[in-house]
Amino acid sequence: MILADIGLGELLWSLLTIFFMVIYFIVLFRVVVDLFADRELSGAAKALWVVGLLVFPMLSVLAYLIFRGGSMDRRTAARAEEARSDLQDYVRRTAAQATPADQIARAKDLLDQGVIDATEFEILKSKALAA
Numbered sequence: 001m002i003l004a005d006i007g008l009g010e011l012l013w014s015l016l017t018i019f020f021m022v023i024y025f026i027v028l029f030r031v032v033v034d035l036f037a038d039r040e041l042s043g044a045a046k047a048l049w050v051v052g053l054l055v056f057p058m059l060s061v062l063a064y065l066i067f068r069g070g071s072m073d074r075r076t077a078a079r080a081e082e083a084r085s086d087l088q089d090y091v092r093r094t095a096a097q098a099t100p101a102d103q104i105a106r107a108k109d110l111l112d113q114g115v116i117d118a119t120e121f122e123i124l125k126s127k128a129l130a131a
Helices: 008-037 043-055 057-097 100-113 118-130
Strands: none
Touching: 008 043, 008 057, 043 057, 100 118
């Protein structure tokens, strides 16, 4: 088929079809991620949803959005909050371990290994003591 043989209507119909296919796959991906990330749903229920998604794709995606779609955002927000909290805990633990004495000891190790020179060591030491 030569590009010149394609009419405007056929081109627009193809673009519309591709658009809706992309939207469907985005929604399907979001449903599958939410399905497997839900800790409250049993394994059997997850398996039934997966079978439904494979056998009746459009119908089961719509059913999932109708029955469980309202809580998808809450679950996503809860996972994001948990990840943020874990990151903050990690940062607090890491920052608490880096005392000025630890920082100076690390700088001294770098000086002994020849990675930094004496002036850089003095700069790191003054920064550690100033903190």
